[in-house]
Amino acid sequence: MTTLRLRPEEPADTGAVRRVLAAAFARPDVATPPEVRLVEELRDGDAWLPELAMVAEYGGEIVGYALFTRVVVSADEHTAPALALGPVAVAPHRQRIGLGTSVVQAGLEAATELGxxxxxxxxxxxxxRRFGFSRADRMGLTSPWSGLGEPWQALVLPPSTSGxxxxxxxxxxxxxxxSKV
Known part of the structure; x- marks a missing residue:
């Protein structure tokens, strides 16, 4: 029986993650999909949260990926931390069997545990929507993508403590x- 293991990305996984992203987002007009470059650039920056870069390992092969990185919500002169989800990718030969859902859910659970x-x-x-996301603009959140309407979404995670x-x-x-995506 093939087993599924969901875990944070490790340094040795970088090449496998790159291959999953490149295959999942392949387009004939682009040698390297922007999602590959996005992950590589985020990995080198302050927004990178290694415990929230999740991989799906199926039968010993990395076949899925969900990245959660740091963003901030700015209102007036105050800022608050939040997370951006993306990209999410599954190797084409393993799509449509629930691996994307599993790796996203694992990341959301890890994020909740981290507060x-x-x-x-x-x-x-x-x-x-299956994870509970809904329109971000209706939650008072704006971004460069706010004008897209429904695709701009947010999810409030359960609080770690009451109050x-x-x-x-x-x-x-x-x-x-x-900004390059």
Whole structure:
């Protein structure tokens, strides 16, 4: 029986993660998909959270990936930490068997355990709704992608303690590598 293992990315996984991203986002007009470069640039920056770069290992092979990186929500002169989800990728030969869902769920659980409160994503609403994401603009969150409507989404994670303040509202500020996607 083939086993699925969900875990944070390790330094030795970099090449396998790159291959999964390149295969999942391959386009005939681009040698290296922007999602590959995004992960590589985020990996070298302050937004990188190694415990939230999740891989799906199936039968000893890395076949799935979900990245959660640091963003901040800025309102007036205050900022609050949040997470951006993406990219999410599954190797084409292992798609449509639930690996993407599994690796995202593992990342959301890890983020909750770490006390994170808010995750934003730009993606297919039908897919991300299964995790509880909904329109970010209706939660008072803006970004360069706010004008896209439904694909701009957010998820409030359960509080780690009672009495935590409400999740932040304001402009979500992404690290510079995101501007290239």
């Amino acid at each position: 994170e409160r808010l995750v934003v994503v730009l993606g297919d609403p039908a897919y991300y 935590e303040p409400a999740p932040p509202q304001g402009e979500v500020v992404f690290p510079p590598p995101w």
